[in-house]
Amino acid sequence: MEITHQEFKRCDLFKLIGRIDSATAPQFAKALEKAVGSGKYKLVLDMSELEYMSSAGFRALLAAQRAAKKYNRGEVTLASMPDRIHEAFDLAGFTELFKIFDDPLQAVGHF
Amino acid sequence: MQTLRFPARFDYLDEIREFVGNSARQNGFDGKDVYNIQLAADEAASNIIEHAYKGKADGEIQISCGLEAERFAVVLVDYGKSFDPSHAPLPNLSADLAKRRIGGLGIFLIYKLMDEVYYQSNPDKSNTLTLVKRRA
Numbered sequence: 167m168e169i170t171h172q173e174f175k176r177c178d179l180f181k182l183i184g185r186i187d188s189a190t191a192p193q194f195a196k197a198l199e200k201a202v203g204s205g206k207y208k209l210v211l212d213m214s215e216l217e218y219m220s221s222a223g224f225r226a227l228l229a230a231q232r233a234a235k236k237y238n239r240g241e242v243t244l245a246s247m248p249d250r251i252h253e254a255f256d257l258a259g260f261t262e263l264f265k266i267f268d269d270p271l272q273a274v275g276h277f
Numbered sequence: 278m279q280t281l282r283f284p285a286r287f288d289y290l291d292e293i294r295e296f297v298g299n300s301a302r303q304n305g306f307d308g309k310d311v312y313n314i315q316l317a318a319d320e321a322a323s324n325i326i327e328h329a330y331k332g333k334a335d336g337e338i339q340i341s342c343g344l345e346a347e348r349f350a351v352v353l354v355d356y357g358k359s360f361d362p363s364h365a366p367l368p369n370l371s372a373d374l375a376k377r378r379i380g381g382l383g384i385f386l387i388y389k390l391m392d393e394v395y396y397q398s399n400p401d402k403s404n405t406l407t408l409v410k411r412r413a
Contacts, residue, residue: 187294188323189287218294218312220319221382232374250312257389258382259370 169197177208177277179270183215191222198230198242207233207240210273214246224258231263241265245273278343278352285326285336285355293322293340297351300342304349305412317390317408318351320383329357329404344412348393351408359398362387362406 167190168183178201186194201209209230213219227242234240245267247255255261267273281296283289297318301311322338330336339354365384372378388394393409 185291187287187290187319188326189290218315220316220323221386222323224382225379228374228377228379235374250309253309254313254316254386254390258386259368263374263377 167194169194171201174210174274174277177210177274178206179210179212179274181212181215181270185218186216186223186226187218187220188222191220191226194223195226195229198226199233202230202233202237202240207237208277209234209242210245210267210270210277211242212245212270212273213248213251214270216248216251219251219254221258224255224260228260228263239277241277243267243273243276245270278341278350280339280341282337282339283322285322285330285333285338285357287323287326290319290322293338294319296340297342301349301410304342304344306349306410310410313390314349314351314408314410317387318353320387321351321353321406321408324360324362324383325353325355325357325404325406328360329355331358333357347412349410349412353406353408354403355406356403359400359404361396361398362394363396 170181172179231242234242243265294315298311298315301314341352362384365381368381391408392411395407397405
């Protein structure tokens, strides 16, 4: 798994590349924790190049959303979620906990 | 049935998914079904590593896959602590963000993604978890 970062005026865009499972989720969780902890609590996660995400990744997202929402207008938003990941996300009942946008710029514009 | 043994470590999940995915494809599954079978096997193996072999570095998972009478089975055998997934508490899917429980999600997904789930434990010997996907 790889994460790239792009700063916008009102939010931060992170692109997730590769696979997030129990092996890589701690690295993913740490990156999100570090971002929120350093004042980047308006986040867009671009999932267009994410091939795979297990419940370990869902849990990291949930923890990040909790942390971000403690700040004024803080939020983790998701963009370009691949269908297969979306379906599992839906089954896990996570869809209602996140705003999911069709593309990253739409999500950036939301902030 | 094809069988492989894997060290019970998270960094082998990639190989476990590949093995299960290849077998599913050879047995006529594609796209979304292959992904879902891989996800279920990953969640099952992750649970074994995390719970059955908690704190044990040299555990092993034996995985067999194959098709029988239009039913594709993934059988995971471990030699750790037994844990019947049907006894796991279900996550509360209607709870709000603050109250949402973080555990139990993997097992919940396994039941949602697969058509049949069986667990058998021989205390002090081995535990066998069988996941079945029926071919449409």
